[in-house]
Amino acid sequence: MILLGDMSRTDENLAQGSPSGSRAPWLRTAEGANLLGADGHLGVTIFEEITTLAVRTGAINLGQGFPDEDGPDLMREAARDAISAGANQYAPGKGIPALREAISDHQRRFYGLTPDPETEIIVTTGATEALAAALLALTGPGDEVLTFEPFYDSYGAVIALSGATHVTAPLLAPEFQPDLAALEAAFSDRTRVILVNNPHNPMGSVFTREALTRIVELANRHDAIIITDEVYEHLTFGVAHIPVATLPGASERTLTISSAGKTFSLTGWKIGWMSGPAELVAAARTVKQFLSYSSGTPFQAAVAAGLALDGSFYEDLANTLQRKRDILSEGLRAAGMDVFTPQGTYFINVDAAPLGVTDATALARRLPELVGVAAIPVPVFCHPEGAERTKSLLRFAFCKRVDVLEEAASRIATLKDRL
Template identity: 70%
Template sequence: MTIFEEMTGLAVRHGAINLGQGFPDEDGPAEMAEAARSAILSGANQYAPGQGIPRLREAVAAHQERFYGIALDPWREVIVTTGATEGIAAAILALAGPGDEVLTFEPFYDSYGAMIGLAGAEHVTVPLRAPSFQPDLAELEAAFGSRTRVVVVNNPHNPTGAVFGRDVLARIVALAAEHDAVIVTDEVYEHLVFGPRHVPVASLPGAAERTLTISSAGKTFSFTGWKVGWVTGPEELVGRVRTIKQFLTYSSGTPFQEAVALGLGYPDSFFEGIAAALKAKRDILAQGLEAAGLDVYRPEGTYFITADTAGLGFDSAVDLARRLPELVGVAAIPVSVFCHPEGAGRTRSLLRFAFCKKEPLLHEAATRLSRLAELV
């Protein structure tokens, strides 16, 4: 049983508010849902082209140029995947194998480690430490070597909520070029940032020719169950991803692709609005955690917030996570589960909470959490 299953089970047993798993508790735009429904009724129910329906590929290319000034050929440099997770899997399996090293930051989204293992490559990590969760540039440089084939950059970062500075991104690009490595970016939270607009790695000088950019509709539009993602980049690299992808799912979600194409064309005000609403939710939960006596690291992006339980005398966030549903009626996930053993020791007192929930639920969770110090 994974920690996610365990925490969900405890939440159900104790009637707790589940802030462990990262999915919204309300649907995205009704217009997009209606577009999917209309596509189903009009017969868009068979296999989509393996590369994705043309309308969505064109919409992805238009989105990248509109927001970031990145020009793409939708026929050669865009491929639609079954969520970002398939894009990540296909990219790692296409680019790395036995004897290679794949570098990620730690804590890391759990599928990275699994895919690197399936590829037979070695997983090398660079630690992210509180309070900023920005990598140390000397440690970053030391992690590169002659066997580094792929660098996975999750920015904005899950689970810490960090948004990497331009200096960090530029150094990644320079080191990847020096070691002839491919950069694979996981940018699913690109529109869920609370400061300046997101900076894609591919938009930096010298990056485009060696970068595969991955994103998806799930986080931006709150339709995580649709599983529609995409990979963009140079034709040769996208072609290698497509070769693997065709033996994973081939294609998926034909009517959902139609609806996502619609959503990507929404005005800037839509994307600004979802970020502003999420920032307000972040602050609601942060206040409850701070009232509980926890050290809270307010994220600059994503919908996850990290808190340190050491101030309440807990050396192990895993232990507290197992007690929280019964103690105060809230479930969370220990950050250590996103790490290798050494990283787990470094993050052993940290808990991750998801705040992509309705505001009344977050207010109630904050109230419950604020009583934590009295109960432990």
């Protein structure tokens, strides 16, 4: 973390919040996202810090998870056509009809789900807004939100902003599947939401049917809502993605979230969506309309065209990513690290302990200078106990061109000698 210096007196007053002493929302958000040091100083995200180091040193940045190749020509041309045709004003708050219908058809084609485009689907400014709208709509002080740990940093931020308590259950090496006993122990009668990220970022695991079924059973026992983040649904390698909403006892209590960014390599378009029971979607939409209201009108039409692509597109996407995964894996193994081969997403994790490294965060800050490659330390995705458990783990992104990954693998292979 890069510290921004002492907080001013004004900042200190803001941090105190109301006269009753409650913490200001921005401060809760920063704390939930692990942006506060032990002394309370405010820092930047680890992504910004590592990217800055990569730029300064000219390193290959495998820290942030965004592709370096554009998405399908068909979709980019559709966006240009929509702009030329005048689709440049506000879209309906719940999304243009063509995209909501395409989302419904996609869910039917791949999973047998049939959400109503009128009442059970909304389009959002990326999956991030969908998650924020759902959590802010459904949770608050006195509630608990349960996630797996490590967890994507925005989860902690929004849970804290909502005023709910963030509870975690661990994903343990080497498979990074849910620890079912720990999961059951983490549930309580205060559990309002369990947030399931599957396929999982940062760990690259794809949860088994057994694990997902147990999640649904426990959610029913404790009358909890299930929110699923499935943005990597088509990025799996040799295993099938199982949407939670397809499991018995899940559909009536599950909000499913996904987006175009990861599937189509168009992360800058920020087009996401949410589907589920009409009453839960309506609750989230009530909050969402006062966040962005709507966004990306011409991009929505283009995403509708993309979702209609046939199954071969999705198969080729996964096969290409699997090849990229394997290229980077070779370099990581050659460096002497333990490699946890991911079943999904475009992230691969390693344990640097065999190199005598006990602090992955310190190593991440040295990597750009040492070997010209940047990565993210896994402990930043954890609360203190989880950070200790994952203290020697690093995450690399392999959603880059093959030539870039080959060069990165070659550089990483020299790490053992450079250390």
